[in-house]
Amino acid sequence: MTAKKNPLKIVAIGASAGGISALHKILPAFSSPSHAVVVVIHLPPEGPNLLPSLFGHECSYKVKEAESGETIEAQTIYVAPPGYHLSAEPAGTLSISNEEEINFSRPSIDVLFESVAFAYKKSAMGILLTGANHDGAQGLKTISEMGGKTLVQNLKDAEFPTMPESAMKIMKPDAIFTLEEMATFIRGLK
Amino acid sequence: MKTSLETFDIELELLIEAILSKYQFDFRQYARSSLRRRLIHALTKFNVPSVTSLQEKVLHEKDFFPKLLAYLTVNTTELFRDPESWKSMIQNVFPYLATFPSIKIWIAGCSTGEEIVTLSILLKEAGFKKYVIYATDINPMNLELASKSIYSSHMIPEAQKNYKLAGGKGTLSEYFESAYDSVKFSPDLLKNVVFSDHSLSTDTVFSEMHLISCRNVLIYFERKLQDRVFNLFNDSLVRGGFLTLGSKETLTFSTIASQYAVTDSHNKIYQKK
Numbered sequence: 001m002t003a004k005k006n007p008l009k010i011v012a013i014g015a016s017a018g019g020i021s022a023l024h025k026i027l028p029a030f031s032s033p034s035h036a037v038v039v040v041i042h043l044p045p046e047g048p049n050l051l052p053s054l055f056g057h058e059c060s061y062k063v064k065e066a067e068s069g070e071t072i073e074a075q076t077i078y079v080a081p082p083g084y085h086l087s088a089e090p091a092g093t094l095s096i097s098n099e100e101e102i103n104f105s106r107p108s109i110d111v112l113f114e115s116v117a118f119a120y121k122k123s124a125m126g127i128l129l130t131g132a133n134h135d136g137a138q139g140l141k142t143i144s145e146m147g148g149k150t151l152v153q154n155l156k157d158a159e160f161p162t163m164p165e166s167a168m169k170i171m172k173p174d175a176i177f178t179l180e181e182m183a184t185f186i187r188g189l190k
Numbered sequence: 191m192k193t194s195l196e197t198f199d200i201e202l203e204l205l206i207e208a209i210l211s212k213y214q215f216d217f218r219q220y221a222r223s224s225l226r227r228r229l230i231h232a233l234t235k236f237n238v239p240s241v242t243s244l245q246e247k248v249l250h251e252k253d254f255f256p257k258l259l260a261y262l263t264v265n266t267t268e269l270f271r272d273p274e275s276w277k278s279m280i281q282n283v284f285p286y287l288a289t290f291p292s293i294k295i296w297i298a299g300c301s302t303g304e305e306i307v308t309l310s311i312l313l314k315e316a317g318f319k320k321y322v323i324y325a326t327d328i329n330p331m332n333l334e335l336a337s338k339s340i341y342s343s344h345m346i347p348e349a350q351k352n353y354k355l356a357g358g359k360g361t362l363s364e365y366f367e368s369a370y371d372s373v374k375f376s377p378d379l380l381k382n383v384v385f386s387d388h389s390l391s392t393d394t395v396f397s398e399m400h401l402i403s404c405r406n407v408l409i410y411f412e413r414k415l416q417d418r419v420f421n422l423f424n425d426s427l428v429r430g431g432f433l434t435l436g437s438k439e440t441l442t443f444s445t446i447a448s449q450y451a452v453t454d455s456h457n458k459i460y461q462k463k
Contacts, residue, residue: 068221068409068438069416081438087223089412090199095221096409096438098266099228115223118199146195 008074009035009123010088011186012116012143014109016042016131018159020054023129025179027077028058029186037061037077038094038116040086040107042131051079068096080107087115103135113139117146124148127182128173131163141171151185154178201241202226208245213255215328216391217262219415224264232261259329264410265301269345270308270352271405272437275457277357282453283432284316286461287400293321296399296426298390298419299407300325303336304345307365308356309403310379315359324397326388333385339375343368390419395426402427406436420444424462433460 011030015022019041030037041051049065056063059077066078066086071093080086084096085107102108109128113136116124126143128136130153144150150173152164157178167173177185202225206217217225229241236258238244247254270276287293297305306325313321327333346362353362366373388396390407402423408416423433424446433441433450435458441447453459 067440069411069413070443084409084438087221090222091412093413095223097221097224097264098406098409099224099264100266111223111227115226118195118223118226142195 008072009125010072010116010120011035011037011125011127011189012088012112013037013039013127013129014041014113014131014136014139014163015039015129016105016109016133016135016160016163018130022153022159022179023055024058026127026129026183026186027055027063028060029183030059030061030075030077030189031187032075032189034074035189036072036074038066038072038080038086038088038112039077040080040109040112042105042107042109042133042135043082049079049082055079066094066096068094070094080112082107085111087111088119089115090119092119103133105133105135109136110139114142117142117148120148122147125151127151127153128164128167129153129179130158130160132160133163134166136163137167137170140167140173144171144173149174151175151177151182153182198226198229198241201245202229205229205241205245205248208248209255212249214392215259215389219391219412219418221410221412224410225262228262228264232258235261256329256331260331263301263329263332264406265329265332266406267301267304268352269304269341269349270356270358271304272457273352273355275434275437275454275459276308276312277355278454278457278459279434280312280316280357282459283401283434284312284318286430286432287318287321288316290400291320293318293401294324294397294399295321295401295403296324296326296397298326298388298402298404298423300327300336300385301332302341303332303339304341305403305405306336306383307339307375307379310383311353311358311362311365312356314379321382323383324386324399325383326386328387328389330387333387337380337383337385339377339380340372341375343371343373346373390422391415395422397426398428399426399431400428401432401434403434404436405434406439408439409436417445420446424449427462429462431462433462434458435460
């Protein structure tokens with residue numbers, strides 16, 4: 001039940017308002033053979049999850065909606081189903097839940113980030129992007145406290161800077177990047 | 191030296207073992223991230239500094255565990271939740287149920303009972319008279335609440351909308367009485383319901399069912415326990431019987447998948463071959 005059993009590294013991404021176009025710029029940059037990506041973006045809970053089809057054709061990673069109990073595999077981007085929290089488990093699997101909203105959000109970025117921090121510890125990376133609320137700040141802090149890496153979007157570059165800004169108020173991220181810098185960094189991941 | 195966050199994980203595993211040894215409730219195959227959030231919530235609620243303090247109470251205070259249990263499981267549920275799936279059940283499952291002189295239905299993980307009220311209303315409107323609903327949950331306090339069928343009136347506007355979307359024939363208000371901020375559904379709706387505490391992680395088959403409904407329970411279980419539960423359901427269903435799951439749960443990757451036909455993949459309705 002320790003991080004040692006999880007051979008791959010995980011990147012957790014949180015985005016809210018302005019997030020779709022931000023994700024278009026960074027998700028296609030993933031090409032490393034050893035990473036998996038988990039994504040929470042705040043969207044209305046009704047209707048089908050269009051994100052996998054929206055991003056699928058432009059990414060070299062496989063893009064899919066996360067399912068409860070499935071094993072996390074490298075070179076895959078898992079998107080939280082609308083209306084459900086998404087978590088990474090110490091056993092190397094994903095889980096979804098309809099627990100109460102956190103920060104008025106379900107899925108909540110804090111829930112994803114904190115689960116990733118506990119399950120992957122030093123092998124976790126958190127990326128917090130544009131958004132008009134405070135979700136994700138606490139979770140990013142936890143990733144940092146558990147030894148993981150943290151990146152936030154440059155406030156001038158973010159369509160809505162409130163979310164990355166609230167993280168920077170309570171913790172010191174390892175890097176503050178524009179989306180372009182972030183994409184370059186992601187392309188360099190091994 | 192571990193950080194306090196890592197120590198939390200150690201304490202969580204110890205608490206799970208303590209609960210198992212003392213009360214025979216088995217949380218070992220529950221998704222950890224959710225349990226961790228439930229426990230953080232419980233620390234605030236019971237105003238204790240650590241999970242170890244909770245464990246002390248679990249082991250030494252007589253009435254504490256039932257109270258904690260309410261925080262360990264997720265009880266989010268709604269009347270007529272996912273109305274499309276109920277509509278599909280009326281269209282695809284009810285005609286099959288109507289071919290039997292009497293029907294047995296199992297609602298596994300009934301929580302506070304909203305799903306029981308929903309199904310009872312739809313069965314009544316479809317003209318079913320001879321049926322039994324076995325409503326089970328691991329938490330006796332949930333069963334107690336479910337048997338009263340009293341809910342917050344805040345739920346009602348959404349429930350009325352979903353009742354219509356599900357194919358309700360009348361008006362929902364025929365079925366309940368309002369008082370202050372609450373509504374109480376007619377006890378008549380629950381007269382064919384048998385409440386029983388039952389653990390999907392440790393208990394076994396108790397009857398032969400024509401329909402099993404288990405919504406948003408399996409998402410909290412790890413794969414091994416999910417498989418146990420699927421096999422338990424498989425052993426409980428008659429041939430031709432139906433299984434319905436929550437909107438994000440699927441039978442497709444389970445060990446019993448090949449024994450089932452998919453009746454409605456979107457609404458997660460499966461029929462045993």
